[in-house]
Amino acid sequence: MRASDEAAILACIPSLRRYARGLLADAALADDLVQDTLERAWSRFSMWQKRGEIRAWMFGIMHNHFIDGTRARRSRPEDAAGDEVPESLQRAEQADGLELRDLDRALQRLPPEQREVLLLVALEGMTYQEVASITGLPSGTVMSRLARARERLRQEMQGRTADPAPSGVADASPLRRIK
Structure with missing residues (x-):
């Protein structure tokens, strides 16, 4: 070497x-x-x-x-029983600290496959192609996981828990006819 x-x-x-x-x-x-x-x-x-x-x-x-x-x-x-995020032993003194803690907890609640794609793109600044190469996924799958991760994280940070759609169902919301 x-x-x-x-x-x-x-x-x-x-x-x-x-x-x-x-x-x-x-x-x-x-x-x-x-x-x-x-x-x-x-x-x-x-x-x-x-x-x-x-x-x-x-x-x-x-x-x-x-x-x-x-x-x-x-x-x-x-x-696997201890997968909950432990409470911080240190008390936050500023609002930024609380927001950072909330963000970390929301990140930990994301499915691992979404969290890793989000971190590689958002934190490490990698391109979709680089992430696809690292994870062995097609770049379309990387973009899809990133979009789902961002949306779920956005909902978590706004206090709304994202309910995943039932398995095999693309959208759990009922169809409506618009005239």
């Missing part, structure tokens, strides 16, 4: 930490996710095909590791 490659990996750490903190409400778990991502990147560096940006490759590693962990937690019901 060349020094420039090492520097490129190290330059990704702040972005990886932001993304991990957005995915996971727990700072310690987020740091563990970043650490695991860095370990995998170092050990698998020879597998990196230098066709793309190293940043996208690193986010792809983190994305895959996060998804694997989410699936593993779902298969262990005893661990």
